[in-house]
Amino acid sequence: MTNIAVLGSTGSIGVNTLEVASVSEGRFRPVALAAHSKTHLLLEQAQEFRPRSIVVTDPNAAARQDWSALPAETNLIVGDDGLAEIAASPDIETVVAAIVGSAGLQSTWAAVEAGKRIALANKETLVMAGSLVMRRARETGAKILPVDSEHSAVFQCLQAGGNQEIKRIVLTASGGPFRGFSQDQLTRVTVEQALKHPTWDMGPKITIDSATMMNKALEVVEARWLFDLRPELIEVVIHPQSVVHSMVEYIDGSVVAQLSPPDMKLPIQYALSYPERLAGISPKLNLASALRLDFEPADPERFPALELGHEAARSGGTTGAVLNAANEEAVKGFLAGELEFTEIVPVCRRIVENHTYDAQPTLEQLLQVDRWAREEVTRWVCI
Ligand code: NDP
Numbered sequence: 160m161t162n163i164a165v166l167g168s169t170g171s172i173g174v175n176t177l178e179v180a181s182v183s184e185g186r187f188r189p190v191a192l193a194a195h196s197k198t199h200l201l202l203e204q205a206q207e208f209r210p211r212s213i214v215v216t217d218p219n220a221a222a223r224q225d226w227s228a229l230p231a232e233t234n235l236i237v238g239d240d241g242l243a244e245i246a247a248s249p250d251i252e253t254v255v256a257a258i259v260g261s262a263g264l265q266s267t268w269a270a271v272e273a274g275k276r277i278a279l280a281n282k283e284t285l286v287m288a289g290s291l292v293m294r295r296a297r298e299t300g301a302k303i304l305p306v307d308s309e310h311s312a313v314f315q316c317l318q319a320g321g322n323q324e325i326k327r328i329v330l331t332a333s334g335g336p337f338r339g340f341s342q343d344q345l346t347r348v349t350v351e352q353a354l355k356h357p358t359w360d361m362g363p364k365i366t367i368d369s370a371t372m373m374n375k376a377l378e379v380v381e382a383r384w385l386f387d388l389r390p391e392l393i394e395v396v397i398h399p400q401s402v403v404h405s406m407v408e409y410i411d412g413s414v415v416a417q418l419s420p421p422d423m424k425l426p427i428q429y430a431l432s433y434p435e436r437l438a439g440i441s442p443k444l445n446l447a448s449a450l451r452l453d454f455e456p457a458d459p460e461r462f463p464a465l466e467l468g469h470e471a472a473r474s475g476g477t478t479g480a481v482l483n484a485a486n487e488e489a490v491k492g493f494l495a496g497e498l499e500f501t502e503i504v505p506v507c508r509r510i511v512e513n514h515t516y517d518a519q520p521t522l523e524q525l526l527q528v529d530r531w532a533r534e535e536v537t538r539w540v541c542i
Pocket residue numbers: 166167168169170171172173193194195196197198216256257258259260262280281282283306307308359360361362363364365423
């Protein structure tokens with residue numbers, strides 16, 4: 160039996176995690192849950208799982224909710240500090256980091272400091288502070304297991320060979336809803352179109368990131384830190400069916416891939432159960448019916464985010480934090496109708512190029528450049 164804390168329990172990854180837990184016959188026990196604003200759903204989750212603590216980070220949302228139906232044994236904590244408190248709590252063995260965006264950094268850091276096992280969905284933590292987080296995890300004994308499907312695939316494929324034998328890592332990308340669009344068509348896409356992903360059902364921020372391919376750019380940076388890879392070994396290929404989740408090519412020419420239907424319950428469960436595998440409830444591939452797998456090169460002209468991701472992986476330092484913050488704000492701007500779809504990536508490039516680079520930043524400096532980059536996007540939107 161493993162006690163888990165699910166940070167971001169009301170989101171897409173959080174809900175899938177609780178589904179995995181509910182069929183695990185008590186093997187994964189959610190003893191702490193955290194959400195930002197969906198207090199009604201959080202209350203329902205608390206009634207079902209009867210955790211010891213729940214955290215609501217938005218005080219206004221917490222104040223609006225009637226908590227009279229909260230189980231007597233569940234302690235309600237309001238405010239951001241509650242995240243780090245439950246992430247480091249001695250009764251928690253595994254922290255599922257499923258908050259979206261840089262809001263997930265400090266609680267993931269607290270889990271790293273406390274030497275926890277971390278099922279990491281919040282890729283933004285590694286994009287912002289991958290070097291610091293991985294170094295600190297080595298010092299404290301924290302174990303970071305990827306939930307992101309591509310990184311879970313790479314993690315599984317890496318078990319087939321040694322680090323010195325890796326020729327390249329190939330991250331697959333569905334290409335999002337605009338894979339076949341011309342530059343002209345891209346200039347006219349709407350928020351509604353961008354929120355419809357062809358193969359994955361995810362939260363709004365990562366869905367927009369998939370449409371711009373910034374998601375894959377962030378994943379290049381994530382892979383660079385998570386697996387301590389030289390950035391030039393990481394490639395991206397378009398694979399519209401989202402069945403091959405990523406591949407590792409070894410020096411002898413063998414390419415090892417991980418395949419499964421596009422469903423996050425499998426990588427979530429593997430991050431929780433590793434090194435064991437469980438039957439679980441994720442859908443299984445039906446190889447008795449026709450299965451077509453297509454691969455095509457990623458077009459860097461049409462999706463300039465990719466090069467930005469490689470640049471951030473190469474330069475390290477403050478670049479990832481600036482790219483991540485600029486992108487989060489630009490996506491907010493697009494969702495609010497203040498920025499065009501095709502402006503998101505150029506805004507990010509401009510802000511990355513104009514920032515004052517530091518090769519060895521502290522966590523505090525990373526938070527400072529994060530704030531600076533957000534203000535720059537706001538200024539851009541106002542011009
Ligand atoms: P969602 O938007 O569906 O959920 C986000 C969760 O974070 C919600 O529980 C939300 O609370 C909470 N949250 C939002 N803002 C804050 C804040 N300021 N402080 C504390 N909690 C906050 O996102 P996803 O589940 O799609 O994504 C979560 C993470 O997983 C992201 O980093 C994403 O990149 C990564 N990921 C997601 C995949 C997917 O399939 N969805 C696949 C691979 C990676 P509330 O809803 O109560 O407001």
